[in-house]
Amino acid sequence: MRRARLFRYQLPLDAGVVLRNQRLKTRDGLLVCLNQDGREGWGEIAPLPGFSQESLEACQQAATAWLHGWQQGDDAVLPNYPSVAFGLSCACAELEQSLPTAADYRAAPLCTGDPDELFAMLSALPGEKIAKVKVGLYEAVRDGMMVNLLLEAVPDLRLRLDANRAWTPLKAEQFARYVNPQWRDRIAFIEEPCRTRDESRAFAQQYGIAIAWDESLREADFRFVAEPGVAAVVIKPTLTGSLQQVREQVEAAHVAGLQAVISSSIESSLGLTQLARIAAMLTPDVVPGLDTLTLMQAQLLRPWPGSTLPLYGVERLEAVL
DSSP states (O other): OEEEEEEEEEEEEEEEEEETTEEEEEEEEEEEEEEETTEEEEEEEOOOTTTOSSOHHHHHHHHHHHHHHHHTTOOOOOOSSHHHHHHHHHHHHHHHTOSOSOOOOOOOOBOOSOHHHHHHHHHTOOSSOEEEEEOSSSOHHHHHHHHHHHHHHSTTOEEEEEOTTOBOHHHHHHHHHTSOGGGGGGEEEEESOBSSHHHHHHHHHHHTOOEEESGGGGSTTOOOOOOTTEEEEEEOHHHHOSHHHHHHHHHHHHHTTOEEEEBOSSOOHHHHHHHHHHHHHHOTTSOOBOGGGGGBSOEESBOOTTOOSOEEOGGGSEEOO
16 A cells, blocks of 8 residues: 655755845755555655746645555656656655665865864865865955965865856956966866856866856756866756656766766755765765755754754654645
């Protein structure tokens, strides 16, 4: 016998979380739970405001319809909404025990706050020192100076930068001028530095700073191909679709000789622990980008190892199915 439950959640965020020029005070989403023959599987459906095309209300309607069919024995094609397809496919994978329990809980920490505390934290990172810096929110010159300072202070540090297509070619040039040419190869990549792919390609080739595709993966004309200056693709499963689609993108990236990085879309701790398992399964040699729990004020159902945030249980969820 099959049984499905659907819950709505709301988690408080730290002040100052800004996405695409809108400030988020809470992270809202859905959790799905499937039960069959004594087994259980959970998944998270959390469209990301400003990035996902689908609304949470539309996701709830699509998930509810699919779950009603599933309970009647109908294994229908997953809904087209990427966040719904991802959450439902994770629940199915857990139910079928096809999602390994082994997880990669490494996370490239996001560099914010007091510089002295930041340097101490980065210097103490175990193993491969990889961290992330958001750029493009302030002046490009300031970003360049900050990145240069971090690379100078921690000699074995490699940085992943995320610009979200914020720079014009002029601003990208201003940034590059403030990064010591000898240290530019320690920038693992900048995600989508400029407003167009052609401008980003030109930036990479002119300044010798590698780039990665992120938003481009969700555009109809994108192809996984090797290109000069392109080092990686950043795959956000909540914005991609089902686990099968995520796997196909990782495989296509590897065939093209590109590094694939599994990255979060500010999911709850439950979703993040599943992303850590997906990263261990599909990209075992690459540190995933899963440091967004630092933006939360609470965890949900499953804790992230080492986190001291309070853990919300099922009693904090609103049952909608």
